[in-house]
Every structure is written in structure tokens, then in C-alpha cells.
Amino acid sequence: MDPLVDDRTGQRTVAETAARRPENRYGNRPTMKDVAARAGVGLKTVSRVVNGEPGVTPDTERRVQEAIDALGFRRNDSARVLRKGRTASIGLVLEDLADPFYGPLSRAVEEVARAHGALLINGSSAEDPDREQELVLALCARRVDGLVVIPAGDDHRYLEPEIAAGVATVFVDRPAGKIDADVVLSDSFGGARDGVAHLIAHGHRRIGFIGDQPRIHTAIERLRGYRAAMEDADIPVDEAWVSLGVTDPERVRVAAETMLSGPEPVTAVFAGNNRVTVTVVRVLAALDRPVALVGFDDIELADLLDPGVTVVAQDAAQLGRTAAERLFRQLDGASEAPERVELPTRLIQRGSGELPPADR
Amino acid sequence: MDPLVDDRTGQRTVAETAARRPENRYGNRPTMKDVAARAGVGLKTVSRVVNGEPGVTPDTERRVQEAIDALGFRRNDSARVLRKGRTASIGLVLEDLADPFYGPLSRAVEEVARAHGALLINGSSAEDPDREQELVLALCARRVDGLVVIPAGDDHRYLEPEIAAGVATVFVDRPAGKIDADVVLSDSFGGARDGVAHLIAHGHRRIGFIGDQPRIHTAIERLRGYRAAMEDADIPVDEAWVSLGVTDPERVRVAAETMLSGPEPVTAVFAGNNRVTVTVVRVLAALDRPVALVGFDDIELADLLDPGVTVVAQDAAQLGRTAAERLFRQLDGASEAPERVELPTRLIQRGSGELPPADR
Numbered sequence: 149m150d151p152l153v154d155d156r157t158g159q160r161t162v163a164e165t166a167a168r169r170p171e172n173r174y175g176n177r178p179t180m181k182d183v184a185a186r187a188g189v190g191l192k193t194v195s196r197v198v199n200g201e202p203g204v205t206p207d208t209e210r211r212v213q214e215a216i217d218a219l220g221f222r223r224n225d226s227a228r229v230l231r232k233g234r235t236a237s238i239g240l241v242l243e244d245l246a247d248p249f250y251g252p253l254s255r256a257v258e259e260v261a262r263a264h265g266a267l268l269i270n271g272s273s274a275e276d277p278d279r280e281q282e283l284v285l286a287l288c289a290r291r292v293d294g295l296v297v298i299p300a301g302d303d304h305r306y307l308e309p310e311i312a313a314g315v316a317t318v319f320v321d322r323p324a325g326k327i328d329a330d331v332v333l334s335d336s337f338g339g340a341r342d343g344v345a346h347l348i349a350h351g352h353r354r355i356g357f358i359g360d361q362p363r364i365h366t367a368i369e370r371l372r373g374y375r376a377a378m379e380d381a382d383i384p385v386d387e388a389w390v391s392l393g394v395t396d397p398e399r400v401r402v403a404a405e406t407m408l409s410g411p412e413p414v415t416a417v418f419a420g421n422n423r424v425t426v427t428v429v430r431v432l433a434a435l436d437r438p439v440a441l442v443g444f445d446d447i448e449l450a451d452l453l454d455p456g457v458t459v460v461a462q463d464a465a466q467l468g469r470t471a472a473e474r475l476f477r478q479l480d481g482a483s484e485a486p487e488r489v490e491l492p493t494r495l496i497q498r499g500s501g502e503l504p505p506a507d508r
Numbered sequence: 509m510d511p512l513v514d515d516r517t518g519q520r521t522v523a524e525t526a527a528r529r530p531e532n533r534y535g536n537r538p539t540m541k542d543v544a545a546r547a548g549v550g551l552k553t554v555s556r557v558v559n560g561e562p563g564v565t566p567d568t569e570r571r572v573q574e575a576i577d578a579l580g581f582r583r584n585d586s587a588r589v590l591r592k593g594r595t596a597s598i599g600l601v602l603e604d605l606a607d608p609f610y611g612p613l614s615r616a617v618e619e620v621a622r623a624h625g626a627l628l629i630n631g632s633s634a635e636d637p638d639r640e641q642e643l644v645l646a647l648c649a650r651r652v653d654g655l656v657v658i659p660a661g662d663d664h665r666y667l668e669p670e671i672a673a674g675v676a677t678v679f680v681d682r683p684a685g686k687i688d689a690d691v692v693l694s695d696s697f698g699g700a701r702d703g704v705a706h707l708i709a710h711g712h713r714r715i716g717f718i719g720d721q722p723r724i725h726t727a728i729e730r731l732r733g734y735r736a737a738m739e740d741a742d743i744p745v746d747e748a749w750v751s752l753g754v755t756d757p758e759r760v761r762v763a764a765e766t767m768l769s770g771p772e773p774v775t776a777v778f779a780g781n782n783r784v785t786v787t788v789v790r791v792l793a794a795l796d797r798p799v800a801l802v803g804f805d806d807i808e809l810a811d812l813l814d815p816g817v818t819v820v821a822q823d824a825a826q827l828g829r830t831a832a833e834r835l836f837r838q839l840d841g842a843s844e845a846p847e848r849v850e851l852p853t854r855l856i857q858r859g860s861g862e863l864p865p866a867d868r
Contacts, residue, residue, distance in 0.1 A: 237646060237650075244615070245611055245614040245615045245618060245630070246611035246612050246614065246615040247611070248608050248611065248808070251605055251606035251607070251608065251611070252606050254605035254606065254632075255604070255605045255606040255632075258605060258632055258634070262634075267631060267642065267643055267646050268631060268632070269629050269630070269631050269646075269647070269650075270605070270629070270630035270631065270632075271627060271628060271629050271630065272614075272615075272618055272628070272630075274618070274622075282627065283627055286597060286627050286629075287629070290597075290629075290650040290651070291650070426808060426809060429809065429812060430812065433812055447808070447809070448608075448786060448807070448808060448809070449786060449789065449807070449808070449809050449813065452789060452790065452793055452813055453809065453812055453813065454814055
């Protein structure tokens, strides 16, 4: 038996344990000392049981195991290769394996994990909250020591028993829903506001916004940034200029072509993420007039296009690194209160965002 | 206890079992019937034990479990959610999380997995054979039902006990080393030969080849394609035109600049993969003369560059889909002999590969 998780009773035991002991939460985890006290044995005995070392009678082992189960104790020593050749591991739940934004983020998480002697295991929610939950719990059942989650859903209370059982958890790119957890974000609101203000400064007033689905935190924050910049410049937003939805090329193409047609077309577009930007670049390349563009997220080869694509760049690697480092601080036993870390964005001017309105 | 893997003895038991029974290999796996015969019980009893159903005495359960251990039996029913809420899962081992080539491949594997009711768990070897092995075994220890592996190493005998224990395995992008296993590849040799022949057809004779590290199968195959095309055209290859190595921008930039300088510079470059291509595009954009370029792998926005980048495109999604479908055929009990599937590549002409030699 692995002493960390009771295979016979599994996750349900942990959940029940957490329900019985609401005070037993992240930041206030049971320690080996608590286990020793409850089992009425010495710390060394608990250590022997936890590490599978000899010298413990079956009866004592059973008592220690019962105390471990009752307290929801879980050893959180991530850096050590556990007995039976099991390597420490952390899980990363992404939303789309094919989105290049997550490449540098994943690699950064992996590098931090490796520096701590842990393996990284990834999975994708494909932007489906049920699938996110299924994947997160599957990774927990496979005994990851910690989780970095880019959430698809907005209710993460299902994670509470796992967190109570000692699974370190950090959310990244989007906040957790209905639980108090560490989160590392880019400043989506501020970045979008700056990008739109940049277009306004170059003379645009009819500015389109094409973003991701409205249930996604970053889409809403960036739209909020767009509206703030327009309001700061006293420009009333025509709702025909705003389009939120899935970021597949067809939807984005139709949205862009719609706001670029008619008697009063937009003269500039703010693209809400990298998937939107690459489609808008294609739409604009087929037009016979210049239309300004600022995109949220940098894209590969953006500087070699004509005009170069002006972007509000996030530091995806830094997001991943920051999240992973917080995770390992949790695993190393730091009992800091959950924090929200917001990383700044950076406007990179390359030409497309500096074009004046074509119809002036 | 999960009946599929003995947690107390773990992997070592499986390995020893396989060593004792060399005939017990992929394609000739022990079945429930074998377990029933060895334990001297009926098939229904084995099924009850394997599925954790009631109605089996502890003594019988022990006998069945011993037969399972001795035979290395492993239930390979991937599509079913196992007891205790454990979901079927397959593992995918990539070489680089940040390489966009693997995005569509991963997503295709995930889609096939989902269609079979299984979760996909990813990990990256970061092109390190030891890390590949560590990750593969860690995924096996976490009870994946099957593995899709893009190998970093060239000796996969470490996988034999896992395969014997019923872990379905398909290699993709590069073949397995020293074991007989399913593999799904692109035609790297033929694709590179066609791409280089295309440059020769446009008048080039001094053609550079910049590829990945020589221990990587695809790098060698593509170089072989380059040499074949040159030989077909009776063009002796100057070894100063050939550069293999890591694909980081600095190494590739120096390699490109070296072969583009001197009294007899190359007039065309064949880039061995997408990472090489994006750097060569940058180097060529800074030159004052046109140099032709064909890249292996398509890259996003290649059509919008000036000139558009001519590429030999692989169908990364089709690679992933084909590999995953073979994996699930294995899991569904098909006992086909391991096969090598080679998918064709496609030359996409966009301008850069059709430029004539600048020094003519």
C-alpha cells in the first residue's frame, strides 16, 4: 500500500474526511506531528510508515494509517523520489493543446518542475468545464503532488477535498471560481485599455473589438479594457463594433468582415487574442484599404509581416514560471495566504497599430 | 487493491514476470481465460475480481490475483470507466511542449482518445532519452492504458515489460529503437528529396541544408533526401553547405549566415524543420539579395510573408490521428503485427521556393 493515498477507499475517503473537518484546509494542513499525536506514537514511527521503512509492527502501522486517513494527511515532499520508484510529479491542465500561447507557458512550468526533480504531466480541458474537472480529478487520482490549472470552468469547489488532502494548486491565466486559491494572471484589462488607447491616439474613433467567448475571464477583462479606453476618450461604443464568440477562423472572419463593411466601417480592430489576430491579419490582407490592428498576445513572425503586427504582448513563459514557483513554495510547506499575482503586458509597435484611419 | 497493477510490488514484478515468460509478448497477451485456467476458477470469477464485484471469497480473490501477477495479465478495456471512478487514459510523450508542430498532433490524439472515452495525459522528454524513459515509466506507473511516444532515445527495450503487461504502444514521428512496435511517420526522405528537387528545377545548384541534430531520425532522413536529390541531378555536395545541430535561433542563424557568405554562397536553403525555417526566414529578410527557401513543415502565416514561404508540409493532425487510432485498435484487442505507416508530404508553393538563383 502506498501510505499517501488509500487505494482501497480512494478519493471518497479524502472527501469525507475534509467534510468532517472543515478547519483542515490549505494553509493549515495536518503534519506528521498531528498524525503522531493522533496515533499515539512517536514521529519517527510515522516517518517509517510514511516512507515504507521496516521496524513497525502491523498493528502500529494500522494505527498510523488510520490517523493518516482520519486527518487527510498527505506527504508533500515534492522534490524527493518516493519509494517504489515513483517520481514526484505535478499536473498542468491547459485549455487547448494546439494554441501556441500555451507552448512557452507549458515549457516554463516544465523547467521549474524539472529544477525541483518533478515530472510534469499535462492534459487539456478543450475549454469544457466538465472535462476540466474530470482531468483534474484523474490527475489527483494518479497522485500528482500539485496542479497548475488554466481553468475552463468557473466553479472549482470540486477541488476543495484535494486541496485539503494536500494537493498544491495554482491557477494561471484565469482565476479560480468559488474557492480561494493562488492565481497568476496577465493584466488583461490594462493591456487592452493601453492597446485601444494607442489606436485612439493614432486618430481612430470607430474601433472594433473581436474577442473570445463571454464566459472566459480574459475575454471579459479585455472587453472591459476596450470600453474603458473608449470612455476615457469620450467615444460612445456602437455595439455593432463588438463581437465575442469562439475563436475559430470562420466566426472571426465573419465578425471582422461585418464590422469592416457598411457605410461606417471600423477603421481599426483590436483583436482579443492570438487566434483572433491571425484570422484578422488574413482578412485585412485581402482588403483594398489599410485598416489598423492591435492584437492581444504576440504571434510568431508578426514582425516580418507587412505591416508588422502591433501587439499587446503577455509574457507566457513568465506566467508559467511564476505559477510553478508558487506551486513549489506551497509544496515546500510555505503557508502563505492565497494570492493574486498580476503580470504587466507590453505594447510592441510594429506598424499595424500606427496606421491612421483610412477614411479621413 | 487495483487488480491491474500490484501496488505493493509495482513495476519490478511485471518486469520479472516478463523475463520469466519471454513468450508473453505484445500480440500474445495473457487473457482472462489464461488467468482462470491458472487460478483454477471460472471466467466469471476472474471477471468479478478484475472488476471489483462482490461474491468472491478472499481466498479465491488471492488465487486469482496471484495468477494475474504471474501471467502479467492486464485488462485492456480502454473505453470503460473503471471502478473507483478511475477513467481510462492514454499517455502522449512529446519532445518539446513549445514546438507548434506538436500542437495539432496532440490535439488529434486527444480527439481520438475522447471519442473512445479516454483521457489524454501528456509529457515532454525535452529531447532527452533518460527523461523520455523516466516519463514513460512514470505514466505506466500511473496506469495509462496505452502510450503514444515521439521518442527522444533510440533504445526502447525498457518498454518491453510494460508492453508485455498489456500497455498498448505506438510510436509516432520517429521509429522505436531495438523493439518491434507500431510506428507512424511522415515520409521525411521523400519530402525532402522533392523539396530539394524543386529548388534544383528552379535553377539552383549551390543549395544549403540546415537540419536538426544528427541523432534524430527525421533529421537524418531529410538529409538523406537532400543528398538523393543532389545526386539525381549530378550535383556534388560541398560539405560546407550542410549543417546539422540544435535548432535554437542562434545556432541556425550562424549556420545560415556562414553558408550565405564567402565567394560562393548558396543561392537556396532547404530548412529541415519549422524551427529552422522561422530563423532562416529572418536571416533572409535581412539580406540585400533574394535567396530561395523551402522549409520542411508548414508554419503559421507562411502565406502572408513576402515572399510566401514554400514548404514541404506534413499533416501533423493526421499523424496523431493515425497513431491514436492504431493504439485503440490494440486496446480493443486487435492482434495485428506491428506496422510501419508512412504518410505522404505535400509541397506547397508560395514564392520563396520558386525564386531563381540571385547570382545568375
